[in-house]
Amino acid sequence: MNYRQGVFTLAKCEQLAETTYSFVITCHEIASLAKAGQFAHLRVPGFSLRRPISICEVLPQEGAIRVVFDIRGEGTKALATLKSGDSIDIMAPLGNGFSLLEPDKKAIVIGGGIGVPPLLEIAKHYGENSRAVLGFRSKTAVILQNDFASAGCGVHLCTDDGSMGRKGFVTAILKEQLDAEKPDILYACGPRPMLKAVAALAKEYGVRCQLSLEERMACGVGACLGCACKTRKDGKETYSHVCKNGPVFEAEEVVFDE
Amino acid sequence: MSNLAVKIAGVTFKNPVITASGTYGFGREYECLYPLSALGGVSLKGMTPAPRMGNPPPRVAETPSGMLNSVGLQNPGVEAFLDNELPYLKDKGTVLIANVAGSTIDEYRSICERLDNSGVHMIELNISCPNVKQGGASFGTSCENAASVVRAVRPMVKHVPLMVKLTPNVTDITAIAQAVEAEGADAVSLINTLLGMRIDIKTRRPILKNNVGGLSGPAIFPVAVRMVWQVASKVKIPVVGMGGITTWQDAVEMMMAGASAIQIGAALFTDPYAPIKIVEGLTKYLDDNGIADINSIVGQVQPW
DSSP, rough: OOOEEEEEEEEEEEEEEEEEEEEEEEEEHHHHHTTTEEEEEEEEEEEOEEEEEEEEEEEETEEEEEEEEOOOSHHHHHHHHHTTOOOEEEEEEEEEOOOOTTTTTTEEEEEEEGGGGGHHHHHHHHHHGEEEEEESSGGGGGOOOHHHHHHOOOOEEEEEEEESESSSSSHHHHHHHHHHHOSSSSESSSSSSHHHHHHHHHHTTOOEEEEEEOOOSSSSSSSSOOOOEEETTTTEEEEEEEETTBEEEEEGBBBBOO | BBBEEEEEEEEEESSSSSEESSTTTSSSSSTTTTTTGGGEEOOOOOSSSSSOOOOOOOEEETTTTTTEEEOOOOOOOOIIIIIHHHHHTTSSSSSEEEEEOOSSHHHHHHHHHHHHTOOOOOEEOOOTTTOOSGGGGGGGGHHHHHHHHHHHHHGOOOOSSSSEEOOSEEEEEEHHHHHHHTTTTTTEOOOEEEOOEEEETTEESSSSSSSSSSEEEEGGGGHHHHHHHHHHTTTTSEEESSSSOSHHHHHHHHHEEEEEEEEEHHHHHHHHTTTHHHHHHHHHHHTTTOOGGGGTTTOOOOOO
16 A cells, blocks of 8 residues: 555646536646556545545646546535645545556446546556446536547447437446457446446456445545445455455455345 | 653553554554554554454444444454464554454453463453444443453453543443443543434435444544543543544643543544644644643643
C-alpha cells in the first residue's frame, strides 16, 4: 500500500451532466503512483467521512488525476460547489486497480451510470482493441462517451428510457458483443444488479471478468473494516473489504446473495 | 523540552496519544504516512480466539459530527495475529495493546492466557463491543458480569497490565469501573461507542444491516469527557480517555478531566494525520504554557 494524503489544487472543475461533475486535481506524486481502477478519498469540509471516488484518468503529463462523481447526498452536493483554483484534501491512490493485459488483447468495458468513469483508463490502455457498453438512466445523465471514443474505443450506448442510444440495459448489448467477437477480458462497474448480470454472462461465455465494487466506507485503507463485501476464496465465504482488497475483484470471487 | 511521556500501570508511553482499537487495524495501514514509533501506543483490532467474519454490510453510516459502525469484531483470530501480525509489530517502537473479546468467559480466559506472555505490552479487555450478539457489551453492562469476567481472566494476565474497556451504554459507568477495579484491573479505558441508529427514509430500512451500531466521533466527545471525569474521581487506577477526540485541545480537555492518556479513533477517518497533529499540538501547548510535564495536567479540572 502506497498512498499520500494532502491538500491539492483543483486545476479544472466541469459539470458533465445534470448531477455529474469532473475534477482535475494537481497532485504530482499521487499521479505518478495511480493506476486504472484505484480511487481517491475526498474530504468534504463539515463532514466526518471522506467520499471514495474512483479515479477516471491518470494524467502524468499534467501531474494530475481526474475524478468524476455524481451528487448522491449532502456531501457530494457540497463537493460539487468547489471551483477551479479551490483546494481539496485527498488521500490517493487507494485500493487495487484493474489488471491490465497486454494492449493488443481485446477487452470490453461495461459501465452503468456513475460506474462509467473508472473504465476510461482501461479504454485508453487497449485503445482500438476495446469496446465500451455504457448505460445511463437517460440522456441527461450521459457522460464521457466522447472520451471513450477519443481513446479509440468502440462505444455502444443505451439508456433506460431510450432518450439516447439504444433503449434498455447494458446486458442486451453485451450479449450481442460477446456473440460478435469474444474478448480476452471484461471489466464492469455499476449498480450491483448490473454487475451480477455481467458476471453471469462472463461465466456463460467463459471470459475473465473484473468487477469494481462500491460500499459505504470509512477509513479507505483497510484499517476499520467498514466497507465489507462478501467474497468466496477456495470455496469459503468471507468478508473482504472494498477499500483494501478491492475495489476491483475477479467476478467469480464476488458473492451476490442479497 | 517538556515531558510528554506517561506511565500507565507500569508501561511507559513516549506520548499520551494511542490509536483506538478497530480504527487502526494491526498497524500497517497508515505506515506509509508516518512510522508507528510516532505514536505513544496502538490499541490493535479486537481479537477473538477463533476468526470472526463480522456483520453483513452496510457496516458504517455517517451521522452529524460522527459515524455509526457495526463491524462486529471481524478479525483473523488470535493465532493468526500471533503468526502474521505480532512478529511484524514487535520492533516498531510503540506500545502494543492487544484488544481482546470473547463470547464466553472461557473464551476471554483462553485469549488472555495466549497473549499474556506473547510480546504485547498490555491487554485491553473489551467488554463493551455493542455489535456482537453474544458476549461483548453484555459483559460490560452489569457490575456482576463485568466483575466476573475480570475475576476470571485476572489470574491469566501475569506479565502485562490488564486494562478494561468500558461501555457508556449503562446507567452508571462509575459503578462498573469500581467493580472491575475491585477485581484487580490495572487500568480502565473509556468510552466505547454509544449505541445508535439511522434510518433511510426512502426505503424505511435502517442504514446498517445490523440495524443498530456504535456512535463515535466528535458528537460523543462531551459525553466521554463527562464519563472520564466521573470515573477518574471514583477509581485509583489510571483512566485512558477516548470518544470523539479530534484536536490537541480535545486531548488536553480529556486529560484535564482525568485521563492519563488518550485514544484517537474516528478522527483518523477524517484526517489520518490526526494523532501526529495532536502530539505536535500537545508539545507546543506545554512549551507555550511553561508546563514541564504533561502528567501535571491530568485531572486538573477545577469543578465549580
